[in-house]
Amino acid sequence: MKQLSHRLQYAAVLLIACLVVGRCPAAAQSASDVAIVAHPDVPIDNLSLADLRKIFMGDRQFWSSNLRITLLIRAPVARERNVVLKTIYQMTEAQFRQYWISKVFRAEAASGPKIVYSNDMATELIGGIPGSIAFVDAAQVPPNVKVLKANGLLPGEKGYPLR
Amino acid sequence: MKNQWKWLGLLLLGMPLAGGAQGADPASQAELIQELLARVQKLESRVAELENQPKMQRPANGIVLASMESMSPAGATMESLQSGMQASGTASGQGTDAQPAYPSLKLAGFSDFNFSATDLKGSRSGFTEGQFILHLTSALSSKVNFLSELSATARSDAGTGSPPATGFNFEVERSIIRFEQSDHFKASFGRYHTPINWWNTAFHHGQWLQTSISRPEMTQFGGRLIPVHFVGGLVEGTVPLSGLNLNYNAGLGNGRGSVISRGGDAGDNNNNRAWLVNLFAKPDRLFGLVVGGSVYRDKITLASGREFREWITSGHIVWQKENPELIAEFANVNHQEAGRENTFNSQAYYVQVAYRLPWFENLWKPYYRFEYIHIPRSDAVFQGVPNLAGSVVGLRYDISSFAAIKAEYRNQRRLPGQPHGNAGFLQTSFTF
Numbered sequence: 001m002k003q004l005s006h007r008l009q010y011a012a013v014l015l016i017a018c019l020v021v022g023r024c025p026a027a028a029q030s031a032s033d034v035a036i037v038a039h040p041d042v043p044i045d046n047l048s049l050a051d052l053r054k055i056f057m058g059d060r061q062f063w064s065s066n067l068r069i070t071l072l073i074r075a076p077v078a079r080e081r082n083v084v085l086k087t088i089y090q091m092t093e094a095q096f097r098q099y100w101i102s103k104v105f106r107a108e109a110a111s112g113p114k115i116v117y118s119n120d121m122a123t124e125l126i127g128g129i130p131g132s133i134a135f136v137d138a139a140q141v142p143p144n145v146k147v148l149k150a151n152g153l154l155p156g157e158k159g160y161p162l163r
Numbered sequence: 164m165k166n167q168w169k170w171l172g173l174l175l176l177g178m179p180l181a182g183g184a185q186g187a188d189p190a191s192q193a194e195l196i197q198e199l200l201a202r203v204q205k206l207e208s209r210v211a212e213l214e215n216q217p218k219m220q221r222p223a224n225g226i227v228l229a230s231m232e233s234m235s236p237a238g239a240t241m242e243s244l245q246s247g248m249q250a251s252g253t254a255s256g257q258g259t260d261a262q263p264a265y266p267s268l269k270l271a272g273f274s275d276f277n278f279s280a281t282d283l284k285g286s287r288s289g290f291t292e293g294q295f296i297l298h299l300t301s302a303l304s305s306k307v308n309f310l311s312e313l314s315a316t317a318r319s320d321a322g323t324g325s326p327p328a329t330g331f332n333f334e335v336e337r338s339i340i341r342f343e344q345s346d347h348f349k350a351s352f353g354r355y356h357t358p359i360n361w362w363n364t365a366f367h368h369g370q371w372l373q374t375s376i377s378r379p380e381m382t383q384f385g386g387r388l389i390p391v392h393f394v395g396g397l398v399e400g401t402v403p404l405s406g407l408n409l410n411y412n413a414g415l416g417n418g419r420g421s422v423i424s425r426g427g428d429a430g431d432n433n434n435n436r437a438w439l440v441n442l443f444a445k446p447d448r449l450f451g452l453v454v455g456g457s458v459y460r461d462k463i464t465l466a467s468g469r470e471f472r473e474w475i476t477s478g479h480i481v482w483q484k485e486n487p488e489l490i491a492e493f494a495n496v497n498h499q500e501a502g503r504e505n506t507f508n509s510q511a512y513y514v515q516v517a518y519r520l521p522w523f524e525n526l527w528k529p530y531y532r533f534e535y536i537h538i539p540r541s542d543a544v545f546q547g548v549p550n551l552a553g554s555v556v557g558l559r560y561d562i563s564s565f566a567a568i569k570a571e572y573r574n575q576r577r578l579p580g581q582p583h584g585n586a587g588f589l590q591t592s593f594t595f
Contacts, residue, residue, distance in 0.1 A: 050406065050447035059401065059408065059445070065345040068305050090450065092525060094564045095485065101271070101594055102372050105298055106364060107339060110308045111269065139208045 033138040033155035034083045034162040036148040037126050041067065042133065046149040049088075049161055055133065056088050058100075058109040063131055071113035072122050072134035080119070080135045087162055135162070266301045266309075273298070275370040275592035283584040292317040293592070295331075296368045306344070312337040314368055336368055336392075347400040354428065357393040358412045358441045359457035361479040361492055370592040374488060374517045374530050374559055376571040377588070380551050381494060381511035381536060387548050388511055388536065389475060389494055390419050390459070392426035395436070406447035410455075414439045418461035419473075423544060433470070437461035443479070453481040463498075463544060470501040471544050485519035485528065498544045507542035511535065517559075528559040549577050557588075566593035 036047065042063055047055070054060040061069055074081040076093060085096055100112035116122040119136040123145050126132050133148075138155035141147055153160045275293030295315040302308050315331040322328030339353035356363045363382045366373040381388050395416020402409045417427025418437025443455020459475040477494035493512040499505070517530035536551040553575030560568045571588040 050450075053447075053450065054408070060346055061343070062345045090484070094525070094561065097564050098372070102365075102369070104269075104300060105271070105312075105367060105369055105372065107300075107308075107310045107337075107341065110300060110302045111267075137208060139204060 032163045033160055034080050034135045035138040035141050035155045036133065036150055036162070037123060037136055037141060037145045038133045038148055039126055039130050040146050041130050042146060042148070043067075044148065046152055048151055052150060053088050056084065056113070058103050058112075061109065067131045070129050070132040072116050072125055072129075072132055073113040074119075074122070074135070075115050075117050080137060083162055084135050263302065263305070266303050268299065268301045271298045272296055272595045273369040273371055273592070274595070275590050277376070278589040279586060281584065281586035283586065286586075293370060293590070294368055296336075298369075303340075306342060308341050308343070310337065310339045310341070311335065312367060345400075347402060348398065349400055350396065350398050352396045353394075354426065355393045355395075355397060355414070355416075357390050357439065357459070358397070358414070359439055359459045359475060359477050360389055360494065361453070361455075361481055361490065363389070363391060365481075369594065370590070371565070371567055371594050374528060375515065375532060375555060375557055376569045376590045376592075377555060377573070379492070379513040379515075379532065379534050380553075381492070381513065381534065385424055387424045387545060388496060388509065388538075389477070390426065390437075390461070391424070392428075393418075393437070393439070394426050394428055404444075408445040408447065410443050410445065412439070412441040419463050421464060421466040423463060423465070433462055433464045435462035451482055451484040453479070453483060455479055465544070469543065472499045472501065473497070473544070485517065486521070488515075488517040488519075488528075488530075490515045496545075498542055500543065505541075507539045507544075509536075509538045509542060509545055509548075511537070515555075526561045528561075529557070530559065531556045552576050562591075565595070566591065 036052070038044075044063065051060070055069055056071060056073075058071075063069055073084065085091055085093065089096055089099070091099060100109075103109045104112060114125075116125060116134065119140040122134040122136050123140075123142050126134055126145055141155075147154065150161050151159070155162075273294075273296040277291045277293055278289070279291065280288040297313045299311045299313070300308065301310075312335075314334045314336050316334065317329065318332045319329050320327040321332040322330030335354060337354055337356060339351050339355060341349055341351035343349045356367055358364045360382050362373075362379060366378075368384075370376070378384070380386065382391065384391060393414060393416045395414055397412055397414040399410070399412045402411070415436050415438050417431040418435075419425070420427045421432050437460065439457060439459040441455065441457040443453055445453050456476070456478040459473075459477075461473045463471045463473050465471070474497040475494060476497075477492065479492040480489070481491070482489040491512070491514045494510070496509045496511075498507045498509075511534075513532055513534035515530060515532035517528055519525055520527045520529070532555040534551060534553055534555070536549070538545045538548050538550055553573060555571060555573050557569055557571035562568055569588075569590045569592065571590070573586045573588070574583050575586075576583045
């Protein structure tokens with residue numbers, strides 16, 4: 001009983017410290033990961049980083065012959081967008097824009113990714129657009145959304161590549 | 164804002180903790196703390212979310228599903244406008260209606276303005292207006308797309324009168340309807356930039372897209388070395404092939420017209436179709452590398468009636484990143500006159516390197532290109548096509564995300580023994 005009381009005291013102190021400092025260690029861990037979320041009908045549970053790159057570069061445009069991929073990406077400044085640009089595209093913001101203008105001009109894609117302005121908007125649209133895929137803060141993934149593994153790992157797991 | 168959330172969190176925390184400390188058992192207290200921790204995390208995430216909101220105003224009426232192109236200066240595209248209207252319905256409580264509308268016309272454009280000065284005889288210095296390009300794309304269904312590229316080119320003889328006044332020459336550069344079955348198979352019909360040369364299909368008429376001011380002479384618009392345009396049908400696709408990502412194009416079309424710099428837009432001038440196969444790989448392990456090659460076969464009927472068989476073989480290797488950027492291409496054009504045994508081989512190649520400097524906000528990009536063209540004097544098809552050995556050195560400055568200023572110096576020699584010509588160019592190119 002005494003040990004439990006100590007633990008509770010530690011938790012309370014930690015909680016107050018978190019509020020004062022403005023960030024909890026656990027929250028920092030989950031907030032640093034970016035989850036790949038997809039419409040429930042997407043017939044894949046795991047994507048390698050190379051697959052993710054092909055999809056978000058527009059080189060792969062179909063999940064299957066009947067299901068086209070719809071890319072959703074956060075508007076500039078969002079951390080999720082920065083993670084995607086750095087990890088997946090390996091491009092700066094300017095290079096990313098030029099890449100998609102060029103891609104459409106070459107007729108290699110009918111349009112660029114759709115822009116979303118918040119994680120809530122991304123997850124809401126993910127539920128409404130068949131074949132859609134997006135990146136959202138792992139701490140804000142609602143329970144009804146399909147989370148895909150990256151290189152066989154889920155957000156929070158050691159070695160997860162999108163953070 | 165953040166402080167307000169903290170105080171709110173503290174208040175929420177304080178009330179149950181104060182009450183719980185007196186009456187609840189330790190197990191329920193632990194559960195409560197876990198619940199509160201989760202709540203604090205959620206609030207923190209929300210605060211971070213709000214802080215990360217872009218400065219641009221979020222639409223007041225809820226969700227607007229904009230495409231990448233709407234981030235360009237061209238502003239709202241048809242797609243984003245239509246999506247926006249659908250999203251208004253969303254805001255009125257109908258749920259997220261993000262289904263695409265067809266047709267969804269999108270419009271973009273490219274243009275440029277130039278100044279040149281040269282010491283070549285017969286050339287004058289001055290300003291020139293570059294091509295004015297309109298690019299239209301429209302999804303007609305989830306699997307059918309249409310694309311068109313229109314150009315207006317300033318010419319000294321495009322106007323009316325005698326002598327002809329200056330004016331603009333209008334042209335449909337590309338017009339393609341494509342049916343997309345899957346990533347592995349897409350079929351299209353129309354007028355293309357012939358996919359046997361990387362530069363020709365990477366930059367088209369978008370001057371702003373290419374690093375340099377000038378195109379390599381082997382793929383010059385209006386040039387004769389390779390057929391720049393192709394009218395017919397094309398199948399294309401991608402096969403993963405163990406991470407090699409092999410892409411293919413196979414086409415059948417009209418080939419060159421009697422004026423060999425032009426395609427057979429109004430019909431072929433003989434009964435032999437041209438065909439082409441283009442293969443290139445984009446390996447997973449070397450992200451940024453594109454390497455490939457093409458073959459092209461045609462039968463050319465010149466205005467004089469003489470007929471020639473044409474074989475073009477070409478190859479390219481491209482490193483698409485900018486630190487550094489590398490583009491190298493080679494083409495061999497083989498001609499043989501019908502009923503004769505003599506064959507003529509013309510070769511052309513270029514190597515371009517560029518590097519986006521890591522200083523000054525990555526806005527400066529110096530570049531260098533060497534190019535070479537050799538045409539046998541006795542090749543009747545390429546009579547009048549000049550040889551070339553020359554260098555291009557330049558500097559590109561990206562004045563915004565959608566406009567660039569470029570300065571370029573060219574040093575060229577047409578034949579061994581002839582003097583080198585020098586020329587300087589300035590250009591501003593942009594997309595809109």
